[in-house]
Amino acid sequence: MQNFASPFELITTISVALIGLGAAAYWILLQSRRGELQSQSSELQIYKDQLNELSAEHAIGRIDAADLANARLEIGHRLSRLKQSDNPNPLIATNPKLGIFLVLVFGTIALFGYFAIGSIGAKDMPFKGRAAELLSRPPQTLSQSEVLVLLQQRAKSDPRDPIAHLLIGKLLAGEGRDDEALRAIQASLRRDPQSAEALAELGGILFRLNDNQASSESGRALSAALQLEPQNLTAIFYRGQILWKSGQKNNALDLWQAAWTALPSDDLRREGLIIRVLNEISTLEIGPNMGDAANVSQTENPGDRIAAMVQRRTDRLSQNPSDIGLRLSLARVFMMSGDSEKAAELLEAGKIHTKASLFQSAMLEKAKQSINPDN
Numbered sequence: 001m002q003n004f005a006s007p008f009e010l011i012t013t014i015s016v017a018l019i020g021l022g023a024a025a026y027w028i029l030l031q032s033r034r035g036e037l038q039s040q041s042s043e044l045q046i047y048k049d050q051l052n053e054l055s056a057e058h059a060i061g062r063i064d065a066a067d068l069a070n071a072r073l074e075i076g077h078r079l080s081r082l083k084q085s086d087n088p089n090p091l092i093a094t095n096p097k098l099g100i101f102l103v104l105v106f107g108t109i110a111l112f113g114y115f116a117i118g119s120i121g122a123k124d125m126p127f128k129g130r131a132a133e134l135l136s137r138p139p140q141t142l143s144q145s146e147v148l149v150l151l152q153q154r155a156k157s158d159p160r161d162p163i164a165h166l167l168i169g170k171l172l173a174g175e176g177r178d179d180e181a182l183r184a185i186q187a188s189l190r191r192d193p194q195s196a197e198a199l200a201e202l203g204g205i206l207f208r209l210n211d212n213q214a215s216s217e218s219g220r221a222l223s224a225a226l227q228l229e230p231q232n233l234t235a236i237f238y239r240g241q242i243l244w245k246s247g248q249k250n251n252a253l254d255l256w257q258a259a260w261t262a263l264p265s266d267d268l269r270r271e272g273l274i275i276r277v278l279n280e281i282s283t284l285e286i287g288p289n290m291g292d293a294a295n296v297s298q299t300e301n302p303g304d305r306i307a308a309m310v311q312r313r314t315d316r317l318s319q320n321p322s323d324i325g326l327r328l329s330l331a332r333v334f335m336m337s338g339d340s341e342k343a344a345e346l347l348e349a350g351k352i353h354t355k356a357s358l359f360q361s362a363m364l365e366k367a368k369q370s371i372n373p374d375n
Contacts, residue, residue: 162191196229257359282328
């Protein structure tokens with residue numbers, strides 16, 4: 001005979017869960033204010049350190065007075081934004097003693113309920129145990145968040161290691177968390193100021209944080225990276241990205257192609273550069289003109305709107321068939337709409353226009369492989 005829970009047990013379980021959840025929620029709110037203050041204090045110290053470093057570099061002649069003034073102005077803007085974000089949480093500010101009392105009471109009830117009816121046989125897994133468990137698994141089974149856990153454990157176990165912070169920054173940047181990535185890269189550079197890879201990532205992050213607009217800060221970081229390592233592919237990619245987004249597409253393609261051609265034919269970095277550039281120039285905002293959406297009435301049927309957008313892009317490509325960014329972005333539109341056959345045909349038709357460039361031909365071939373991976 002199965003042992004079903006009684007109504008009392010069910011009510012008790014739900015009540016304990018709700019009480020524990022309420023206590024945890026209030027505790028999080030209580031701690032969030034402290035966390036915000038600590039984070040703001042940390043960021044404030046970083047900005048102060050940056051101001052001191054700028055003054056030192058100006059004193060020894062590494063930067064001129066104009067660059068110093070511009071950098072100070074930018075840091076001043078960031079400090080102003082940081083100050084404006086310092087808004088106290090009204091819920092926490094009302095009565096912190098009450099919050100602490102409720103947390104203690106609810107926590108005691110939840111703990112009693114857990115031991116009374118919970119499953120206490122399951123062991124907790126602390127951070128170190130979690131890291132050990134992840135290390136025991138095959139690498140291909142790890143997600144990005146799990147890799148991040150391992151890197152954080154590495155950074156904690158060896159605080160002087162710049163590589164762990166660099167890789168954490170790269171992962172966070174790949175997830176679009178550029179604010180956090182910036183702090184990780186800065187931590188890496190504090191441990192190794194001569195890291196070309198970290199300087200290159202810094203340039204790319206600063207470019208994105210500046211709304212994809214070139215700035216003296218991002219330019220200096222990329223120049224420093226290339227001075228240390230002239231063939232650094234990360235710095236070369238970001239320089240090309242800045243050129244591409246500013247409309248200098250041919251210059252960007254020439255820069256990327258030169259770096260790709262300089263690598264040995266069996267170098268895996270060739271494929272890595274192809275993938276990065278392919279993802280960059282095939283984004284929908286770059287190939288076709290985004291004015292298409294504005295020219296179509298918002299009251300139209302979504303299917304008709306997409307069809308009109310595709311037709312405009314197709315017409316534009318027929319006028320300039322050698323525009324590889326337009327071709328790749330249109331192929332992406334077909335893929336997103338589920339028409340992989342049209343996307344493949346579009347990429348195949350583009351080969352005749354890229355014969356003069358092995359680099360562009362390789363991009364078209366890689367794009368086709370993503371449609372038909374078995375081919």
